[in-house]
């Protein structure tokens with residue numbers, strides 16, 4: 082579907098502006114203008130226009146699914162390097178592309194990515210990409226969702242991949258829905274599994290209904306099939322000597338209102354949660370925000386990152402960036418120490434793939450003990466200080 086103002090018919094009365102629930106319409110130079118980033122195509126404005134100047138076109142685009150080929154990965158970058166989620170997507174993307182017998186590509190959007198001696202480009206080719214698309218413009222220096230949406234839409238319309246994947250990171254989660262809406266195609270967010278079925282369609286698996294079922298979703302009629310994939314649920318692709326093509330393109334995004342001012346780093350997280358080998362996590366059993374300092378002390382001793390279940394985040398005891406679980410981060414550390422966490426299905430969804438799980442809980446029936454490799458039944462305010470004493474004594 083698409084929406085359009087027939088400018089010759091519009092007299093700028095503004096009736097549509099007042100009914101739009103998404104504040105997506107403004108009147109400029111006596112003509113209504115629709116901000117497509119905000120418009121959800123709900124259609125509230127259409128009957129309101131006395132001149133019939135707003136139309137929603139229904140129907141399928143002229144392009145058929147068979148016009149699309151290949152798997153494209155959004156090349157998310159972080160601190161001037163490739164985000165590791167891209168390496169995970171490359172291992173899965175390679176598998177999907179091989180099943181479909183098509184090419185795998187990575188698209189980088191940025192202002193200063195220079196092949197062929199660029200490590201990022203070389204790295205993704207060695208990990209499985211056949212092609213690397215680079216879209217350059219100074220507007221892409223920092224991630225801003227509006228110009229990046231323009232850029233990714235341009236790349237998809239130009240190169241027509243049948244599948245587009247991105248990490249379910251903050252960037253991927255904000256970018257892909259906008260791109261999918263612009264392209265009028267489907268998107269499955271937060272996938273934990275991807276495969277190709279006998280009809281050559283992408284089967285996108287993700288937890289649904291609070292993690293009680295694993296839904297398998299397909300996008301049959303629209304292209305591309307789009308998915309964001311959770312970080313740390315798939316293995317990273319390994320480097321091999323191989324070659325690939327690099328295609329550099331220039332693109333001018335349209336002017337947008339949002340400007341980049343500065344990046345604010347979460348100073349409370351000394352070790353990145355998703356990359357940590359050890360995580361010490363606290364739950365509602367900590368009883369008070371100040372008790373996170375006890376867990377921080379244990380984390381510092383172990384060189385660990387500090388995690389949390391959702392209630393302490395909801396109660397503002399600790400920032401959201403620490404939350405582990407279905408609506409937080411997925412982690413896979415070597416050791417996960419859960420302190421005062423009951424082990425709800427939503428929490429387990431984010432940490433059950435940890436190599437070794439240690440649970441400290443005063444309730445012997447707490448569900449966390451069902452998945453723990455080592456369970457300590459006791460009061461965390463006694464167990465944690467004792468643990469620290471023993472670590473300090475080298476035991």
Ligand SMILES: Cc1cc2nc3c(=O)[nH]c(=O)nc-3n(C[C@H](O)[C@H](O)[C@H](O)COP(=O)(O)OP(=O)(O)OC[C@H]3O[C@@H](n4cnc5c(N)ncnc54)[C@H](O)[C@@H]3O)c2cc1C
Pocket residue numbers: 291363364365366367389390391392393404405406407408409410420421422423424425426427428431441442443444447459460461462
């Ligand atoms: C759609 C949805 C998404 C969600 N997403 C997430 C998510 O991403 N992550 C998440 O964690 N939750 C999530 N939740 C919430 C989830 O359902 C649980 O409510 C939450 O995980 C419980 O957190 P908790 O274990 O810290 O608290 P509780 O379940 O209240 O458990 C506290 C535990 O601490 C123990 N305890 C108390 N005092 C002590 C002590 N002194 N020493 C030792 N143990 C003690 C208790 O025995 C108890 O087992 C989500 C819920 C929904 C509906």
